Structure formats: structure tokens, C-alpha cells
Amino acid sequence: MNSVLGMPTQSIFLQDTLKTLMRAVEVGGFDKIVYDYLSRPMRVIAVSIPVRVNGSITIFEGYRVQHNNALGPFKGGIRFHPEVTLGDDIALATLMTLKNSLAGIPYGGGKGAVRVNPKTLKAKELEELARGYVRALYSALGPDVDIPAPDVGTNPQIMAWMVDEYSKIAGKNIPAVFTAKPIELWGNPVREYATGYGVIVAAETFMKELFGSGLSGARVSIHGFGNTGQWAAYWASKMGAKVVAVADTSGTVYDPNGIDVNKAMEVKNKTGKVIDYPGGQKLKPDDALYVNADVLVPAAIENTINASNVSRVKAKLIVEGANGPTTPEAEEYLTQHGVTIVPDILANAGGVIMSYLEWVENLQWMTWSEDETRDRLGKIMENNSRKVMNKYSELKVKNATVRDAALVLAIERVEKAMKLRGWI
Ligand SMILES: NC(=O)C1=CN([C@@H]2O[C@H](COP(=O)(O)OP(=O)(O)OC[C@H]3O[C@@H](n4cnc5c(N)ncnc54)[C@H](O)[C@@H]3O)[C@@H](O)[C@H]2O)C=CC1
Numbered sequence: 001m002n003s004v005l006g007m008p009t010q011s012i013f014l015q016d017t018l019k020t021l022m023r024a025v026e027v028g029g030f031d032k033i034v035y036d037y038l039s040r041p042m043r044v045i046a047v048s049i050p051v052r053v054n055g056s057i058t059i060f061e062g063y064r065v066q067h068n069n070a071l072g073p074f075k076g077g078i079r080f081h082p083e084v085t086l087g088d089d090i091a092l093a094t095l096m097t098l099k100n101s102l103a104g105i106p107y108g109g110g111k112g113a114v115r116v117n118p119k120t121l122k123a124k125e126l127e128e129l130a131r132g133y134v135r136a137l138y139s140a141l142g143p144d145v146d147i148p149a150p151d152v153g154t155n156p157q158i159m160a161w162m163v164d165e166y167s168k169i170a171g172k173n174i175p176a177v178f179t180a181k182p183i184e185l186w187g188n189p190v191r192e193y194a195t196g197y198g199v200i201v202a203a204e205t206f207m208k209e210l211f212g213s214g215l216s217g218a219r220v221s222i223h224g225f226g227n228t229g230q231w232a233a234y235w236a237s238k239m240g241a242k243v244v245a246v247a248d249t250s251g252t253v254y255d256p257n258g259i260d261v262n263k264a265m266e267v268k269n270k271t272g273k274v275i276d277y278p279g280g281q282k283l284k285p286d287d288a289l290y291v292n293a294d295v296l297v298p299a300a301i302e303n304t305i306n307a308s309n310v311s312r313v314k315a316k317l318i319v320e321g322a323n324g325p326t327t328p329e330a331e332e333y334l335t336q337h338g339v340t341i342v343p344d345i346l347a348n349a350g351g352v353i354m355s356y357l358e359w360v361e362n363l364q365w366m367t368w369s370e371d372e373t374r375d376r377l378g379k380i381m382e383n384n385s386r387k388v389m390n391k392y393s394e395l396k397v398k399n400a401t402v403r404d405a406a407l408v409l410a411i412e413r414v415e416k417a418m419k420l421r422g423w424i
């Protein structure tokens with residue numbers, strides 16, 4: 001099957017995700033049935049969404065992959081991207097099941113996608129697409145069924161339109177069905193920066209463990225300068241690191257003396273291009289992966305560090321802000337060369353952990369303060385990083401990776417839930 005409603009299903013990302021999952025199932029000594037469950041989604045819903053674009057109707061394909069709900073409602077973002085495939089969406093939903101399990105939150109995993117370049121749509125058209133997605137999927141969503149949030153190409157404004165559409169159909173306000181909403185519409189201020197913040201708490205914890213000192217004075221390079229990358233840069237700099245490179249599709253800004261992160265964020269939000277930053281050397285987008293840095297944060301998209309470029313990476317610690325940025329071949333090379341990778345399902349879990357806290361607030365119609373929430377999130381990220389490190393030191397398999405340890409912990413929790421439910 002090459003397409004569903006026109007959306008391609010092929011995905012190197014999915015093949016790699018399944019390869020990595022199989023490896024962890026073997027490392028952890030799990031039964032084959034566990035792989036059989038986790039290597040396929042429980043449900044895939046494909047919908048057509050008609051939207052009037054420039055006066056005529058365009059039909060967009062929308063998807064929601066509900067991967068596994070043994071631990072609770074399906075949970076994960078919605079991606080608007082012109083090249084996303086259904087296979088990519090399945091890979092992302094699989095990672096959500098594992099991420100939510102490792103995070104210790106009461107969620108299964110899901111992910112949505114629409115094959116669209118949101119930058120080509122006018123605001124009204126984007127709103128119609130967001131509302132159309134909810135109308136088409138209404139019966140499959142719900143605060144105790146499936147709770148979406150943003151991912152690449154979506155944002156709090158889109159969540160606001162979505163929660164409004166869902167509430168209109170339901171005939172009452174139901175805030176807890178979407179997370180990462182604007183603050184004025186039942187959101188929590190921490191969610192905006194939660195993913196990047198969590199990446200940096202994980203980086204700090206691993207730096208201390210591996211090198212005996214935290215991020216202070218360390219050189220950090222950030223590839224991808226959207227929600228995850230910008231806030232990772234911000235918190236790295238706040239924790240005393242020197243951010244030497246930041247990159248988006250317009251290029252890399254490199255300054256070995258350190259970039260003014262606030263200025264870079266201001267420029268990016270004004271012109272849409274980080275390359276407009278006044279100062280530093282201007283390099284190609286992928287050069288941020290290769291600069292001299294102690295810590296590299298890939299925060300753009302999957303398959304960024306792969307067999308073709310891995311030998312150029314110089315950092316000794318890679319902290320995955322993006323989902324699936326390192327292919328298995330690249331990871332094997334890096335492991336052999338003494339590089340530690342803090343895997344996506346641990347490193348970028350700050351976003352969904354904060355979504356969970358927002359959901360708990362919404363279910364009770366209450367709010368916590370920003371400081372209280374960030375503190376709670378930081379502690380969860382630090383504890384989970386330590387749990388993974390401990391598991392890593394227990395693994396007796398040759399060439400085991402931190403990713404293996406994280407996945408084994410994640411699989412253990414889902415396996416227990418599936419056993420208790422009588423699924424396996
Ligand atoms: N937003 C969130 O809360 C979470 C996001 N993630 C993951 O983080 C990654 C980034 O997501 P967001 O920051 O939300 O997306 P975003 O759309 O806000 O930002 C993506 C950034 O990557 C850049 N980019 C894309 N391709 C690039 C390339 N080839 N070279 C250099 N830069 C490139 C874009 O220019 C943009 O600056 C994705 O893998 C996403 O799944 C993971 C957990 C939560």
C-alpha cells in the first residue's frame with residue numbers, strides 16, 4: 001500500500017523506528033508479542049478536509065494515528081508539514097507511546113498529521129483547516145480518549161481554534177481535549193518553553209553525570225530554531241552555556257564567542273529567518289551539526305544525523321530535541337566513537353509532561369503558578385534522566401546505548417499494563 005487517501009505511507013523514519021524498537025525488545029528480553037503490539041498502531045484514521053483556498057476548494061488529507069492506549073488516552077501532537085507521510089505519522093505515534101510511558105504519565109501514544117505547508121495558507125484558510133480537522137475527527141477525540149497538541153507547523157493559536165470547534169460541537173467548553181493552548185484559553189505559560197526547557201534539564205543532568213560539571217561554560221550548538229530549538233537555546237544560555245551556533249532552514253549563525261540568544265529569537269520572530277541575526281559567521285543550515293561544540297541539540301526534524309554526515313559531528317553529547325533526528329546507522333557510528341546520545345523519548349518529553357500538567361489543571365478548572373509548574377516539570381525531567389542513567393548502567397549487553405535503556409524502561413511499563421489488562 002503506497003498511499004491512503006493520497007497520502008504516501010512510505011517512511012524511512014518508520015523503518016528506523018521499528019529497527020530501534022526491535023533492538024530494544026531484544027536487549028530487554030521481551031516476548032515477541034510485545035513487539036507485535038508496539039510495531040503497529042491500534043487504529044489509523046484518515047480523513048479528507050475540504051478548505052476554500054484562494055477562492056476554490058482544496059481537499060487536504062488528515063490523519064490521526066492512535067498507536068496504543070494501554071496506559072491511558074492517546075496523546076501526542078499534530079504535524080502540518082508538506083512532506084509528512086502516513087508512515088512518518090505512525091513512527092511519531094509509536095514514539096509517543098514510548099515517551100509517555102517513560103515519562104510516567106497516564107497516557108498512551110498518538111500523533112496527527114496533515115500534508116500541507118501552513119506557510120502558504122492565509123490565516124482564515126489555516127483556521128478552516130484546523131476546524132475541519134476537528135470536525136472530521138470529532139468522534140475519535142476527547143479528554144479521556146485522545147488529546148492532541150502542537151508539533152511541527154502547528155501552534156497555540158491552532159489549538160485555540162481546535163478547542164473552540166470541539167467545544168462548539170459538544171455544546172459546552174471542554175478545555176482538556178487539547179493541550180498547549182494559549183494562556184488566555186486554559187493554557188499554562190510553561191508549555192510554550194517546556195520542550196526546550198526539558199531538553200536543557202536533561203542535558204545538564206547528563207553533563208554532570210558524564211563529565212562531572214553541568215552546562216555552565218559548555219559550548220552548545222542548536223540545529224532547528226522553532227519552538228524546541230529556540231527555547232533550548234534560551235535555557236542553555238540561562239544556565240551559563242555558550243550557545244555557539246543556531247540554525248534554521250535559512251542557514252546557520254556561528255559565533256565561537258557565543259550568540260546573543262534573546263537577539264536571535266527576536267530576529268527569528270520578526271523576519272522568520274535566523275540568518276538575519278546581526279553578527280557571527282553565516283553558514284549552511286546543516287553546518288550547525290558540524291561546528292566545534294560540546295553539546296549538539298538537533299531540534300529540527302527526523303533523519304538529520306545519518307550515515308552520510310555522521311562522521312562530521314564533533315560534539316561528545318547529543319541531546320535529541322527533535323523526534324528521530326539520529327538514524328540507527330549514525331547512532332552505531334557515534335556510539336563506537338564515544339559519543340553519548342540522550343534519546344528523543346527522554347530528552348524532548350518536557351513538552352508532553354507539561355501538557356499532562358495542563359490537562360490536570362483543565363480537568364479540575366484550576367491553575368498552578370508558572371514557577372510551581374516549571375519546578376515540577378524540572379524535577380520530573382531530572383528524575384527521569386537519572387532513572388534512564390541507572391538502567392543504562394545495569395544493561396549487560398555489549399554496545400548498549402542510553403536509547404536502549406530508555407526504551408527498555410518504556411516498554412516495561414506498557415508491557416505491564418498490557419499484561420494486567422489481559423491483552424498479552
Ligand atoms: N513543539 C513541541 O512541543 C515538541 C516538538 N518536538 C519535536 O521537535 C522538533 C521540532 O519541532 P518544533 O520546534 O515544534 O517545530 P517548529 O516548526 O517550531 O520548528 C522547526 C525548526 O526546524 C527548522 N528546520 C527544519 N528543517 C531544517 C533543516 N533541514 N535544517 C535546519 N533547520 C531546519 C525550521 O526552520 C524551524 O526553525 C520535531 O521533531 C518535533 O516533533 C518534540 C517534542 C515536543
Ligand SMILES: O=C(O)CCC(=O)C(=O)O
Pocket residue numbers: 075076077078099147148149150151179180323348349351352353355
Ligand atoms: O504535548 C503533547 O502532547 C505533544 C508532544 C509531542 O507531540 C511530542 O512529544 O512529540
